[in-house]
Every structure is written in C-alpha cells, then in structure tokens.
Amino acid sequence: MIELLNESNWKLDAVAPVPIGEKREQERGYNQAALLAFPISLHKDIPYRKNALKKVRENRSQVGLSFDQRYKNVIDVFECVDEFIKDKSVLVVDDVVTSGATMNECAKVLLEKGAREVHGITLARAGIQ
Numbered sequence: 001m002i003e004l005l006n007e008s009n010w011k012l013d014a015v016a017p018v019p020i021g022e023k024r025e026q027e028r029g030y031n032q033a034a035l036l037a038f039p040i041s042l043h044k045d046i047p048y049r050k051n052a053l054k055k056v057r058e059n060r061s062q063v064g065l066s067f068d069q070r071y072k073n074v075i076d077v078f079e080c081v082d083e084f085i086k087d088k089s090v091l092v093v094d095d096v097v098t099s100g101a102t103m104n105e106c107a108k109v110l111l112e113k114g115a116r117e118v119h120g121i122t123l124a125r126a127g128i129q
Contacts, residue, residue: 001036001121002043005091010119013088015041016052018106019078023058036123037093052082052090053106070101078106080113089117097122 005012017033025031034050041048056079092106097120107118 001123002040011089012046012091014049014085014090015046016049016090016092018092018094018102019053019055021055021058032095033093036095040093049082049084052080052085054079054081070099074101074105078109080109085110086114087116090115092118092120094122096124096126098126
C-alpha cells in the first residue's frame with residue numbers, strides 16, 4: 001500500500017480509517033482498517049485521524065449482498081466528526097473493497113464536511129458473487 005502511495009501524486013493532509021461499529025470492535029478487539037491506516041500515517045508522516053469518521057448506525061454486514069444492496073446498506077451509516085479535515089486532502093483506508101459502497105459513503109460525508117478531496121486505498125479487492 002505504501003509503494004502504491006509512493007507512486008501516486010496525491011498530496012495528503014490526513015489519513016483516516018473506515019470505522020467499524022462499537023459492537024464489532026469489541027468482538028474483534030481491533031479495527032482492521034485502523035491497523036492498516038496507522039502505519040501508513042507514520043511512514044508517510046501524515047496526521048492520523050482515527051476519529052475523522054464515525055459509524056453512527058449499525059448496519060448489516062456487506063457479505064453476501066448484491067451491488068445495489070451494498071450501496072443501500074451504507075446510506076447514512078457514517079458521519080464526519082473531525083473539523084481538522086476542512087480544506088484538507090484525506091486518505092481513507094480500508095481492508096477490502098468489493099463494490100466501493102463503503103468507500104464512496106465515507107468520501108461523501110468527508111466532502112460534505114468540507115474536505116477538499118478524498119482518496120481511498122485498500123489492501124485487497126474482492127468480487128461480488
């Protein structure tokens with residue numbers, strides 16, 4: 001992921017992980033996106049904004065959902081709660097992208113809160129069965 005970022009021309013001001021719900025984080029003991037985002041932040045010397053995005057509504061897991069269902073499932077799930085991102089270029093980090101619904105919803109709320117631009121990066125890409 002860092003090599004890919006090194007090849008990009010993105011001028012980034014903040015790194016933000018895709019959040020997971022409190023219940024899910026308690027079950028797992030970690031947020032996998034945060035485990036990817038924090039080292040990127042350190043390596044690239046970009047501020048890590050762990051709480052830039054907040055999951056404000058529990059939703060069904062995306063696993064097994066169709067493309068359209070995935071987009072509907074994440075509507076109004078996230079909120080930007082970090083004033084730091086105003087006029088900033090934000091990198092959103094997640095572990096896997098399938099339809100892009102989660103990443104798009106995160107970008108939407110960041111842009112609505114005043115982010116100048118939003119880029120996304122994931123560790124893996126999966127297809128919808």
